[in-house]
Amino acid sequence: MFKVLAKERLAENIYRTVIEAPKIARKRKAGQFVMLRVDEPGERIPLTISDADPEAGTITIVFQTVGYTTKLLGTLEAGDYVLDVAGPLGHPTHVEKFGxxxxxxxxxxxxxxxxxxxxxxxxxxxxxxxxxxxxxxxxxxxxxxxxxxxxxxxxxxxxxxxxxxxxxxxxxxxxxxxxxxxxxxxxxxxxxxxxxxxxxxxxxxxxxxxLNPIMVDATGMCGACRVTVGGVTRFGCVEGPEFDGHQVDYDELMKRLKTYAEQEKEMDARFVAARSREIQEVKR
Ligand SMILES: Cc1cc2nc3c(=O)[nH]c(=O)nc-3n(C[C@H](O)[C@H](O)[C@H](O)COP(=O)(O)OP(=O)(O)OC[C@H]3O[C@@H](n4cnc5c(N)ncnc54)[C@H](O)[C@@H]3O)c2cc1C
Ligand code: FES
Known part of the structure; x- marks a missing residue:
């Protein structure tokens, strides 16, 4: 379990959350991400490590509430817990003095x-x-x-x-x-x-x-995150998420991001229904 230490609303539907994750905070490098699961029946979603404090043992994520899991994550306040946070994942950014x-x-x-x-x-x-x-x-x-x-x-x-x-x-x-x-x-x-x-x-x-392709396992096993770069299939989770922008097939990426649109709509409706039931119960 990973404790939420702070939560702040940055803009409409955008939140910044600080999570206690000392091992990840020590190891992470620029450009890497985590796979996060809010609760037991939940799905794992990739979120970028926006910042980290190795001394405090914390990582910071910033997320937009676009569907079921990000909306659920948005309900967590300081003191609540996230079930799993795995990482750091993905290749770090190649950093050198370019000019x-x-x-x-x-x-x-x-x-x-x-x-x-x-x-x-x-x-x-x-x-x-x-x-x-x-x-x-x-x-x-x-x-x-x-x-x-x-x-x-x-x-x-x-x-x-x-x-x-x-x-x-x-x-x-x-x-x-x-x-x-x-x-x-x-x-x-x-x-x-x-x-x-x-x-x-x-x-x-x-x-x-x-790139932000759909990711499922983020270990290079399932192929959900495949993107075409320079005519070659690459796996965003283990070979990315950063790629040469001139080589990416963006049309294919856009299409693949819509693969589960129907299921996402259904899950979103379930979230809204469950939340309104909760609010009704609190009012009673
Ligand atoms: C490497 C990487 C880093 C990311 N970092 C951030 C971040 O820091 N903050 C942030 O808000 N979002 C980030 N995303 C996108 C984020 O993972 C999706 O917004 C999230 O999974 C949506 O889940 P949902 O259940 O809330 O919404 P859903 O309704 O399930 O999906 C909304 C949209 O998000 C995309 N999506 C859905 N499931 C996934 C998935 N498993 N993996 C990737 N995309 C998905 C699809 O395009 C979909 O149409 C990142 C994605 C990747 C690949
Ligand atoms: S998410 Fe499964 S191979 Fe990349």
Whole structure:
């Protein structure tokens, strides 16, 4: 059992939770994730280790409540327990001094790419972080990100804060200004990672993306997480989650992410029904 030590709402449907997990906190490296199971009948889901404190023995996860398991996780408060947390899993980010790195985080991707940005900054790179959200109220971790990059740029789709438009437009402006960019890292929704990769490819700028395929066992046995990269089948859990963005088949990834849409809808409805029953009982 893993104790929840703190929980904070960062934006609508986005929570940050600190969990006591000393072994994982000591071993984890940037870009890695855990497989987490909330309770006994529950499924295991992959969640990125957004941050860790080896001395305090804690890991921090940031998650969006999109379906049954993340909504269940969102009900846990400080003092509650998570049944299993396995990790750290996945290949750590390849960190070296590249020169100038642009790190793009879209929506929840800001939190998922946080540790990657920090590691590249600590390795001596000039890191330009572009963080974006649909609107100002959904923008997360702005203050934290300022501390782990050389320059922070903000974009919102609706223009309610920062640059009015997409992070790809900010990146295009940087390229057009003649700044030499040695590496781009993009973390966020699949369409964002695809758009960033499409933009950088003609300029020959090396681009790394952190993929989020459906994972079941995360040990390389089941094949649920397979993605096509450079025409070759790769397993996201043991060979990723980071891949060369120019080589990824994003259309296939998008299709595979919808494989269980019907079952996910059914489970979500069950969660909503169970919660409303609980609320009725408390009111009685
Ligand atoms: C390496 C990796 C790291 C991730 N890190 C984070 C994170 O830090 N924070 C966060 O909020 N989300 C993260 N995700 C996505 C997260 O795992 C899914 O949102 C979660 O599994 C959804 O489960 P659910 O029951 O709440 O929703 P569901 O209704 O079951 O699914 C909602 C959507 O999530 C995706 N999904 C469903 N099951 C899985 C699964 N087992 N594995 C991966 N994706 C799935 C599907 O696209 C689905 O349409 C990560 C995914 C991967 C692969
Ligand atoms: S999740 Fe089963 S092989 Fe990757």
């Amino acid at each position: 100038t790195v642009v790190s793009i985080g879209g929506g929840l991707g800001i939190a998922l790419g946080r540790s990657i940005t920090e590691a590249l900054y600590k390795a001596g790179n000039h890191v330009i972080a572009i963080i974006s959200a649909r609107n100002k109220s959904l923008l997360i971790l702005e203050e934290e990100m300022k501390k782990i990059c050389s320059e922070l740029m903000v974009a919102t789709d609706d223009g309610s804060y920062g640059f009015h438009g997409f992070p790809t437009q900010v990146l295009q402006q940087l390229i057009d200004s003649g700044r030499k960019i040695d590496l781009v890292v993009a973390v966020g929704p699949v369409p964002l990672m695809a758009a960033v990769s499409k933009l950088t490819k003609p300029y020959g700028i090396k681009t790394i993306v952190s």
